Amino acid sequence: GENVEQHPSTLSVQEGDSAVIKCTYSDSASNYFPWYKQELGKRPQLIIDIRSNVGEKKDQRIAVTLNKTAKHFSLHITETQPEDSAVYFCAAWASGSYNFNKFYFGSGTKLNVKP
Amino acid sequence: NAGVTQTPKFQVLKTGQSMTLQCAQDMNHNSMYWYRQDPGMGLRLIYYSASEGTTDKGEVPNGYNVSRLNKREFSLRLESAAPSQTSVYFCASSAFASGVSFRDYEQYFGPGTRLTVT
Numbered sequence: 064g065e066n067v068e069q070h071p072s073t074l075s076v077q078e079g080d081s082a083v084i085k086c087t088y089s090d091s092a093s094n095y096f097p098w099y100k101q102e103l104g105k106r107p108q109l110i111i112d113i114r115s116n117v118g119e120k121k122d123q124r125i126a127v128t129l130n131k132t133a134k135h136f137s138l139h140i141t142e143t144q145p146e147d148s149a150v151y152f153c154a155a156w157a158s159g160s161y162n163f164n165k166f167y168f169g170s171g172t173k174l175n176v177k178p
Numbered sequence: 179n180a181g182v183t184q185t186p187k188f189q190v191l192k193t194g195q196s197m198t199l200q201c202a203q204d205m206n207h208n209s210m211y212w213y214r215q216d217p218g219m220g221l222r223l224i225y226y227s228a229s230e231g232t233t234d235k236g237e238v239p240n241g242y243n244v245s246r247l248n249k250r251e252f253s254l255r256l257e258s259a260a261p262s263q264t265s266v267y268f269c270a271s272s273a274f275a276s277g278v279s280f281r282d283y284e285q286y287f288g289p290g291t292r293l294t295v296t
Contacts, residue, residue: 072218095283106268106287107221152220156283166285170220 065090067155069169076143077177084172086153087135095156096136097166098127102149110151111138143176150174180204182288184269190294191259199254199291201269209274210252211236211285212244214265221268227252228274259295267291 066089076082086096097112113120113127113136120127124143129136140147153169182203191197203210208229213221223236227246241263243255252271256263269288 069220097284106289108287109284112284166223166283168221170218 065093065155065157065167067153067167067169069153069172071172072170073173073175075175075177078143078145080143082140082143082147082174082176084138084151084153084174085135086137086155086169087133088155088167089134090155090157091131091134093134093155093157096127096129097154097156098125098138099152099154099168100149101152101171107152140174143174145176145178148174148176182269182271182286184267184288184291186291187289188292190296191256192296193260195259196255196257197259198256199267199269199293200251201253201288202251203269203271203286204250205271205273205286206249207271207273207286208249209272210246211270211272212242212252212254213268213270214238214263215268215290216265224254224267259293261295263293264295265293267293 069086094115098110099107100110101107111122111125111127113129124141126139150171150173152171154166156166185200211226212224215221222238224238224242225236225244227233230249233244233246245253268290270285272285
């Protein structure tokens with residue numbers, strides 16, 4: 064099955080700086096890569112996603128890049144704000160009957176944005 | 179439109195007790211999931227139901243059973259709770275039909291149930 068590794072486990076940045084979180088995956092059949100944000104005590108919520116036929120996607124201050132050859136994808140947050148402080152999870156979905164409809168989540172990155 | 183709801187929000191059990199966690203969604207989604215979240219381990223899939231009438235094991239199914247009662251409801255049962263099952267449990271759903279649109283894959287999560295087994 065799929066194996067998703069996420070780094071770093073914790074990340075502390077100064078407000079206004081950029082933050083980058085990286086994930087690698089093992090299954091070359093993976094073709095959908097979402098990122099979820101989970102604030103303290105809250106449920107995970109989708110913030111951005113990318114398909115395998117796209118190399119980069121942006122939405123205001125957040126962007127995701129995908130390198131299919133190297134099997135890694137990254138979340139970039141620019142001009143960080145204190146409200147960006149949360150745990151971020153990457154995930155991968157691989158097509159195929161044995162992986163039907165299952166996401167594989169990374170272990171999470173706790174981002175702390177210091178004012 | 180409440181999205182995904184879960185009950186209860188909190189629960190304390192003694193070792194050996196049983197209980198059922200309830201989950202319901204009002205988005206007419208086909209697929210539903212149960213995850214557990216432990217510190218430093220992310221979200222691990224316990225069971226999922228690709229469509230009404232089907233259920234399958236996920237990564238960590240031991241000690242749990244599920245029932246897809248109808249299209250809206252998906253319950254998780256602990257028959258004999260153990261301290262290792264202390265965790266936060268999330269239910270999720272996604273539209274996923276035949277994969278026509280990648281938007282169908284987005285998972286919507288419930289608010290979670292914090293379970294402590296002593």
